[in-house]
Amino acid sequence: MNLRQLHYFARAVETRNLTKAAEMLSVAQPALGFQIKLLEEELGVPLLIRHSRGVSPTTPGNLLYDRALEILNYVENTRQEISAFGNGERESLILGLTNGTTALLGMDILKDVRKAIPHLQLSLVEEMSVLLIDALERNEIDVAIAYDVPDKPNLIRVPLMSEEVLFLQSAAEEHETDPMTFSEAVKHPLALANERDNIRQNVQETADRLGLSVEIVYEAQSITMLKQLVAEGGVATIMPYASAIDEITLGGLRMRRIFDPPIKRTLFLVTTSRRIPLSQEAAFLDFLGAAILRFSEALGPLAEPFPVLKQGLSQAYSTHT
Numbered sequence: 001m002n003l004r005q006l007h008y009f010a011r012a013v014e015t016r017n018l019t020k021a022a023e024m025l026s027v028a029q030p031a032l033g034f035q036i037k038l039l040e041e042e043l044g045v046p047l048l049i050r051h052s053r054g055v056s057p058t059t060p061g062n063l064l065y066d067r068a069l070e071i072l073n074y075v076e077n078t079r080q081e082i083s084a085f086g087n088g089e090r091e092s093l094i095l096g097l098t099n100g101t102t103a104l105l106g107m108d109i110l111k112d113v114r115k116a117i118p119h120l121q122l123s124l125v126e127e128m129s130v131l132l133i134d135a136l137e138r139n140e141i142d143v144a145i146a147y148d149v150p151d152k153p154n155l156i157r158v159p160l161m162s163e164e165v166l167f168l169q170s171a172a173e174e175h176e177t178d179p180m181t182f183s184e185a186v187k188h189p190l191a192l193a194n195e196r197d198n199i200r201q202n203v204q205e206t207a208d209r210l211g212l213s214v215e216i217v218y219e220a221q222s223i224t225m226l227k228q229l230v231a232e233g234g235v236a237t238i239m240p241y242a243s244a245i246d247e248i249t250l251g252g253l254r255m256r257r258i259f260d261p262p263i264k265r266t267l268f269l270v271t272t273s274r275r276i277p278l279s280q281e282a283a284f285l286d287f288l289g290a291a292i293l294r295f296s297e298a299l300g301p302l303a304e305p306f307p308v309l310k311q312g313l314s315q316a317y318s319t320h321t
Contacts, residue, residue, distance in 0.1 A: 004076060005039045006068040008083055009047065013065045014138060017054035039314050070274050072138045077276040080142050083257035092121040095288075096132040096144035099223045100242030116287045117280055128221065130196045136272055143275075145292065149268040158269040158313070158320050160289075161296045161305040165263045168227075168244055169236040171254045179257040183212055188236040191218035191229045201294075202263050203238055227253065235237025238263060241302055242295075246269050257302075267292070269313065282314035 011021040011031070020313050022029040040047050047061035057065055064182055097106060106124055115123045120240050125135065129146035136144050137154070149157050167185045192200045207214045222284050230237050231252050238258070247253040269288070278284055289309050296303040308316035 001039060001042055003026060003072065004062075005035045008035045009039060010062075010065060010068045012048065012055060013057050013061065015054075016056060017276055019155060020054075039224050039225075069137075069283060071118065073272075073274050074276070076139070090119045090121055091280065092276060093284070094123045094126060094141040096125045096135060096141040096146065097124060098146060098243075100133070100240045100245075101145055101295060102126040104298055105291050106241050108294075111290055112285075112291075113287060117283050120278070120280060123292075128193065128223075129198055136270065139272075143269065143271045143288075145267065145288070146270055147265045147267055148202075149270045154272050154274065156273055156320050158308060158317055159306055160267045160269055160292050160309055160313075161268050161303050162264050162305075163170065163240065163241050163299060164257065164297075165238055165265065165300045166231055166249075167236060167258050168239050168253045168300075169254045169256075170231050170233045171251050173233050174236075174254045174256075175252065175255060175288075179259050181260040181261070182206060183210065183260075184259055185238065185258050186212050186214050186287070187254075189215045189217040189234065191220065191226050191235045191237045192216050193226070194219055194221055197221075198265055199240075199263070201265060202265060206261060206263065214272060214314075225280060234276055241299060271315065275317070277318070285314040285317050286312050290314075 002271075007024060008021070008027075011024055012018055014151070015021045015024065018029055018033055022032045025032065037050065041059070045060045047064060048055040049058055049252045072195050096111075102124065106126070110122065110124060113120060125132070125141050129148065132141065132144040132146045133149060135154075145160075147163075149155065151157070167180060187296070192201075192203065194200065202212060217228075218229050220229070223239075224235050226239065227244055227247055229235055231247065241248070241255065244253055244255070248255050267307065269285075269292075289312065290315075293305055293309040296305040298311065
């Protein structure tokens with residue numbers, strides 16, 4: 001068993017398709033299949049079930065996949081740590097942010113971190129929360145700031161603040177700005193993200209609890225597309241203020257707060273228990289905590305920061321590890 005075989009096997013499990021995995025790895029499919037076959041022969045158990053739709057891991061295959069991620073991540077972190085000695089001890093980190101936090105904070109974080117932590121090379125990835133968690137579990141990013149993160153054994157989560165989301169409608173159709181009840185909001189046909197999205201789930205669960213129906217006319221995983229659909233008229237959406245701040249400011253979309261009940265979500269700092277901390281971990285966490293505190297202040301009454309943001313995020317993080 002070698003690192004190449006583990007890498008090939010992990011990609012096959014993630015894509016559930018040998019052809020897609022081979023394309024991702026830039027290798028021929030027969031070569032990828034051969035390496036996985038050698039791995040199965042060495043271990044003496046089948047690792048993948050081949051079927052017409054692709055492949056799926058067996059029980060030992062799932063176990064090996066978890067171990068492979070740990071091993072590959074450990075090797076990569078070790079490589080970066082050793083390489084840092086040749087680069088003036090410069091470390092790298094990939095941070096995942098949601099669309100809204102990127103819009104309000106992304107540029108400032110990239111600029112300010114160079115001054116605050118000169119030896120840290122920071123890269124940003126922007127995605128919806130559910131996709132950031134997927135990327136964390138595949139070791140494609142190191143740390144994420146994401147909403148309503150589920151409790152999983154391999155994740156370390158620190159709750160940072162709660163945030164209220166808004167009802168948005170085309171300004172050409174709606175001139176009312178007063179708060180509206182949840183039942184009034186869901187009387188409108190809606191454009192929402194798919195069923196994995198935390199706001200979509202919150203809306204549906206709240207409606208179910210109140211015995212209300214929700215008419216979802218359009219479903220799209222793109223924030224930009226959802227806003228365009230609403231701006232054209234005929235549908236509304238429920239979305240965070242930061243994700244639509246430009247359209248609201250320019251007057252294309254009209255926002256209204258929701259009450260009875262409000263739709264709220266929780267923002268988390270999240271990483272995996274497999275990740276090796278930076279040598280400047282405390283400095284980075286406190287820098288990030290200060291940035292999120294500014295984010296909550298920019299949201300005004302829509303956000304409620306938790307005490308961890310004021311006491312120092314590194315101290316709070318240490319109690320969760």
